[in-house]
Amino acid sequence: MANFFLNIAVAVATFLLAFLAYYLVILPKYNPLQRLAGPPTQGWFKNHLQVILDPSISPQVNEFYTQKYGRSIRIQGVGPWDVRLLTLDPVSVAHVLKNSSIYEKPWQSRRLITSLIGCGMLAAECLVHKRQRRVATPAFSIQNLRGLVPLVFKKGNELKDKWIQMANEHPEPVRIDVCHWISRATFDVIGLAGFDYNFNAIENESNELFSAYKEMFEVAISQSRPIRTIFRIYAPFLSSLFPDKTLQTVKRCQGVIHRVAGHLVQEKKAKIAQGLEAGVPYAGRDLLSLLLKSNVATDLPMDQRISDADILHNINTFMFAGSDTSSLSLTWTLLLLAQNPAIQDRLRDEIHSLYNAVSNLPYLHNVIRESMRLIPPVHSSIRVATQDDEVPVSLPVHYRDGAIMNQRSTVTVPKGSFVHVAVEGFNLDKSFWGADAWEFHPDRWDNLPETASELPGLFSNTLTFSAGPRSCIGLRFSMIEIKTFLYLLLTNFTFQPTEDKILKAYVVLTRPYISGKYKEGSQCPLIVLPYNR
């Protein structure tokens, strides 16, 4: 009997050793990405992710890497088996983003997103994603988004009134954490535009549904418990079996969302059905109504329709993907304007002279493009190859042995490898944008170098909204929101920086923090002075 157990133990140990040898030695040795040049690895579990994902140093890191290793760079992920491609070659990144059936989002990040907001467009893949995107696309058309303008004006005016009230309460210049307040305002906008629901968050933060979303999104960005997060990804059943406080919070918030937002879905469905019956189509133009209408459109085949659960998951996705992104872009733009008073004055002059046509102001457009190029809220993204692939390159490939191939036209990416999409890396690349690429210079857009105008990207040759079939569906939405808010804020206030040094940190999105006060959370205080013409 003892022999039997000994044999089992030996067999298990041999299996484990073989498994470790395969992952730690054999797999990395024969991975074709190993042939590429890249930064040295300092140990089995030392990775390069921290430096490439930290926006306070990533521009310097990318510049150093490209000079030393070329534009198809080998980096190490979480272990020696995880050899990744960091590409700063525009042809390669266009290939990866265009071929979304070969390059999917990794299941690990999809599982994490799904565990919070459900499997909406951000997390879905293949046919499920295609179906959802098809149903949602009409809701984001120019025609349907027209109704957004008065709504954003209403909320922008509420924010303006709030800030005027705060300014009047203090005899000295008021210091406002614009990050916090704009986030409340963009939440209000997405609530009304998303499902015709007023969180009333500018006024106060007590709404039950608002608190549920806010708390749940805070869980998404809190990085305090990495071990728990690993369990949630790799062993969700164990996490559910022994829920910690965070998981209990998520469950509670999901309960509220399911009850309140689920009720809104049913209410809207009933209105649409009544409208169809009465021959007077329901006029609701919020995203939820538009999604529900598009889902029952007669020209949509039955097998292309999505379930009520998917509708709710996508509303959650719009809340998640559409609130902080826009509010951070606005926050960073206000900070840049505060730091560049001449640009702020020039922009205010333009807005004043043409206040009716917010969407057609050239300098406003340049300022927004420039701010979103310089500080894209989505710092980078990641894809995993679902099959062996040859990625085309347009620039020389450097090899580990020192060889440089000018003629080579592809890099071999084996199935299962991760590819890093350096959104900020491309946006700040001096070889494409010029020596002043790291500076805030809105006039560059009137004279873009040819090298930049050839870069891929949904928005103005930048990757800020990604590119290809998985690019941002909310681009137009956020442009309306950002332009309208800037119009209202700049015609009523001037902005000055405080003595605090603002740093960038990547916490799911690139967020502002006060130097030395990271623990206080994301904030961006500015001196806000009422502006009278």
Ligand code: HEM
């Ligand atoms: C400044 C504002 C915004 C920025 C910078 C931004 C950026 C992005 C980026 C980079 C992606 C691709 C993510 C990836 O590949 O990992 C994305 C996807 C997405 N965004 Fe946005 N976004 C913004 C606003 C919005 C808004 C307002 C909405 C909705 C109301 C929205 C909804 C989505 C959705 C649903 C996806 C997933 C699309 C898909 O996979 O088919 N975004 N966004």
